[in-house]
Amino acid sequence: MARGDGLRDKPLGSDCVHLCVDMQNLFAEGSEWHTPWMKRVLPFVEQLVEAHPAETIFTRFIPVAHPGEGEGTWKEYYQRWSKMTLEALPPSMVDLVPQLARFVPPATVIDKGVYSPWLETGLDEMLRERGTNTLVISGAETDVCVLAAVMGAVDRGYRIVVPKDALCSSSDAMHDALLGLYSQRYGGQVEVGTVEQILRLWK
Numbered sequence: 518m519a520r521g522d523g524l525r526d527k528p529l530g531s532d533c534v535h536l537c538v539d540m541q542n543l544f545a546e547g548s549e550w551h552t553p554w555m556k557r558v559l560p561f562v563e564q565l566v567e568a569h570p571a572e573t574i575f576t577r578f579i580p581v582a583h584p585g586e587g588e589g590t591w592k593e594y595y596q597r598w599s600k601m602t603l604e605a606l607p608p609s610m611v612d613l614v615p616q617l618a619r620f621v622p623p624a625t626v627i628d629k630g631v632y633s634p635w636l637e638t639g640l641d642e643m644l645r646e647r648g649t650n651t652l653v654i655s656g657a658e659t660d661v662c663v664l665a666a667v668m669g670a671v672d673r674g675y676r677i678v679v680p681k682d683a684l685c686s687s688s689d690a691m692h693d694a695l696l697g698l699y700s701q702r703y704g705g706q707v708e709v710g711t712v713e714q715i716l717r718l719w720k
Contacts, residue, residue: 523700524678524710529719533678534649535565535573536670538634538656538663540617542610543578549600552657554685554692555614561683561712562655563616568716571623574643576634578662579603579611591631632662635669644675651676653715655683660691667699667707677707680715 540562544552566573581587584599595602603611612618613626627638634640644652652675654666663684670677679699686692699707 523704524708524714524718527718529651529653529678529715532648533569533572533651533653533719534644534647535569535653535655536634536666537562537566537573537575537617538654538666539576539578539658540614540656541577542612542614543580543601543606544657545614548610549598552685552687554687555657558655558683558685559614559616561680564712564716565653565655565680565683566617566620566624569719570620573620573624574640575613575617575621575624575626576638576656576662576666577611577613577626577628578632579628579630580606581630587630632665633669634662634666635673641673649675651678653678653680653719655680657685659684659686659695660688661686664695671703671706678715679707679709680712681709682711 540555544550545555580602581595582603584595584602585592587595599605613621627634627640629636629638652670654663654670654677656663667677667679681696684692696709700709
């Protein structure tokens with residue numbers, strides 16, 4: 518039996534961690550990377566964190582210091598987004614939004630310089646040490662960094678639960694397409710539900 522549109526009726530317990538992706542000032546208002554939906558989904562993300570703060574790991578996307586830095590196509594990327602480098606941004610822009618920063622600690626923060634949280638962060642080792650086998654993945658953006666988090670988790674064999682009301686994107690079409698992809702192509706590994714449904718299962 519399933520709940521919602523692909524959420525299995527299987528409890529979430531002490532082996533579950535909430536991976537909250539890039540809910541930072543960098544993507545809030547006042548930035549070239551502004552994600553319009555963030556304000557709307559923030560209360561739902563906050564509900565998840567508040568229910569399980571010690572089981573939450575936040576990721577932060579950290580841009581390069583100067584335009585043209587980075588490997589390969591990232592050099593061109595930061596030439597295009599020169600105003601989004603650390604030298605051009607107030608330091609507070611890489612911080613978590615205040616509504617979530619208040620949960621650290623006991624929540625944990627890891628930093629990354631690319632879309633995926635799995636590369637050179639020690640995330641997988643951290644999760645294995647906790648005995649984690651299930652991830653609830655929320656945050657920004659559905660079709661970029663959240664996608665990278667989900668696909669990396671699939672490859673590593675985690676049970677993945679995606680709260681559709683705790684994700685945000687700059688593109689409605691791509692957000693909807695990704696939720697469809699998870700349900701229709703990755704249904705054996707990715708479950709989709711609402712925050713309310715997830716919290717009922719996570720005791």
